Amino acid sequence: MNSLLRISAQLWADILVAYAFFVMQNYLTDVWKLSFTHAAGILNIWGGIHMILPVFLLFLVDALLGNFKMLLISSTAYSVGIGFIAMSTPPVLASSTNTCKQYEPQCIGHTQKVLFYTGMALLAVGMAGNLVSVRPFLMEQKDKLDDDEEIQSFLSSSVLVWVAFIPVIGAIALPYVKPWSLRFGIPAIFTAFVTLHFFSGSLDYHQVDPQGSPLTNVCRVFVAFFYKKSKTIPRDSMQLYRGEDENSQSFSRTRFLRCLEKAAIVLPDSKLEDQVKNRWRLCSVAEVEEAKIVVRMIPMWITFIVCGIVSSIGNTYFIEQANHMNHKLGNWKVPLQILLLLYMWARSLFSLLAVGFSKISEKHGPPVGIAIAMIFSVLCCITAARIEKRRINVIRSHGLLDKPDDDIPMSVYWLLFQFFLLAGLDSFFEKSAAAFYEDQAPESMRNYLSYFTKAISGLGFMFSELSVYVVGKVSENGGGTNWFQ
Incomplete structure (x- = not known):
């Protein structure tokens, strides 16, 4: 205990x-x-x-x-x-x-x-x-x-x-x-x-x-492939190396990235036992197929960067919007952290919906859930833009453009709409992407699925900063004002 x-x-x-x-x-x-x-x-x-x-x-x-x-x-x-x-x-x-x-x-x-x-x-x-x-x-x-x-x-x-x-x-x-x-x-x-x-x-x-990492096996496949890149893949799959546990099993050789199968070629100039001992020179057919699956997922991961770009604005630009807005609820001046608390509660609710949605249909649920996450990202951006336009209009109408430290007579609770949609995006993306990869990925890689998804979101955070820099530089051309200022 x-x-x-x-x-x-x-x-x-x-x-x-x-x-x-x-x-x-x-x-x-x-x-x-x-x-x-x-x-x-x-x-x-x-x-x-x-x-x-x-x-x-x-x-x-x-x-x-x-x-x-x-x-x-x-x-x-x-x-x-x-x-x-x-x-x-x-x-x-x-x-x-x-x-x-x-x-x-x-x-x-x-x-x-x-x-x-x-x-x-x-x-x-x-x-x-x-x-x-x-x-x-x-x-x-x-x-x-x-x-x-x-x-x-x-x-x-x-x-x-x-x-x-x-x-x-x-x-x-x-x-x-x-x-x-x-x-x-x-x-x-x-x-x-x-x-x-x-x-x-x-x-x-x-x-x-520690029991060893499946990422090591993926790296081994590529090392063995480069070592044997000049070899020719045999037509008979039985001439490729199969592990001891694979001899009694049948594996479908996918046509995708057939070149990686060179990692499983048994060289005729040395004993099989000696080649098996050098694990960075010879891989089994199953290990090659698992490496193919990982490579095949990369385009989908790259697609998810967009969701990370939208998620990155939650604790930066949304907070900047809320900074000088009216926080009062009656006589209580509500702290900004309440927005995070409400976001977390909304995210928990959406997570339950996303998990249930995936379980209803294990085949179609996760892809549809990912599509829902992307729809949430679009709606979140549209909503945030409309509310920001309203906020700027309030600033102009009250003559506050040159007074950045003054409070804005607009309720901070207008931002709940975009925080709510952001919670839906993050929840459906995380749960549905994990369920999708659990169905598609090799069993040995499943511990890494959620972390790969988070890593792609992390790349989205970085691409968000790159997009801000590029848009800012373009908007300054010809002596213009940086849009983000």
Whole structure:
């Protein structure tokens, strides 16, 4: 029970950090005084990196480290990273004059910038490592128990009730902490406590040794192919190498990328036993076919970059829209984090719909779900554009164009429509894409499916920044004004 509690606490730390980072756009624009395109660029590049990293970290887990060692690394990186970001705020470490402690750009010196960017890098590693290993490591602990009674007791305990309350606490309490040093410092303290608590149980955990990564087999196929690229593929498939477990099975040789079958050619100038020992020179037919499937998925992955581009605007441009709008609900000035809380709840609802939709028809459900996600992305962009047009009209009608720090007499709840559609996009895309790949991908690659999908979304985050840069440069031609300013 204690082991499960120590491990699951890693997930709670993620939630508090997520709420602190939801307003990072405001921190960079209000304190660092960056343009919102510059601030959004920093966050989108960071978001892309931390979504791509899980694929590489999962490979390290399977091939070298195992989940326990990965959690040791990621937990340490997580706590040190958010700690560095808290230390980078001006009151914590003053500049070289030792007197500049205000939240102003002149108080952001070289030391603060180094701490901030180093902390962001470490935090990306920590978040990716936790994403990869926390849940699998929890599953490994089940093997240590004699029955499921302790697991069921844990799942039904009040501990998990707190998981539901932590987002509410983070959304309501954290925004009322005004100093930025404390906004980042409180999650840093909590994360450090969770990390030490996890380390305290190191001797009690059940650890599973790494079993090897299926990505290695894909790489082996390409290495063996290049080694034998001058060879001719035999017409008789029986002349290709089949593993010991494959001799009694029949494999359909797809015509797609037939050239890769050269990796399974048995060379006549040496013994088969010697060739089998050198796994980077000879692959089985099944391994070649699995590599073909992976290559065949690449065009579909590239298509999904567009969904990532739309998703990237949620915690950057949408937050910039909301920054000076009317937050009041009666006499209560609602914090911006409530938008994130409502987005998360809407995403949970859409996730249930997406999963149910996929189960209704295992063959047609996932592709249709992906199409629904793309429709959500179109509707989200149209809605956001219409609401932004309305917001600009309100600014003009009240003479606020030259007063960027004044509040705009327009309710922030207009933005709920686009956040709702964004939740639908993210949920249907994640669940339907995972179900689609589970049906199409080889069984050995299924652990990587969700992370490949997240990685493609991460590329979309980066392409979003590239599109902003290109559009900005084009709009400035002939002395024009950058559209994004």
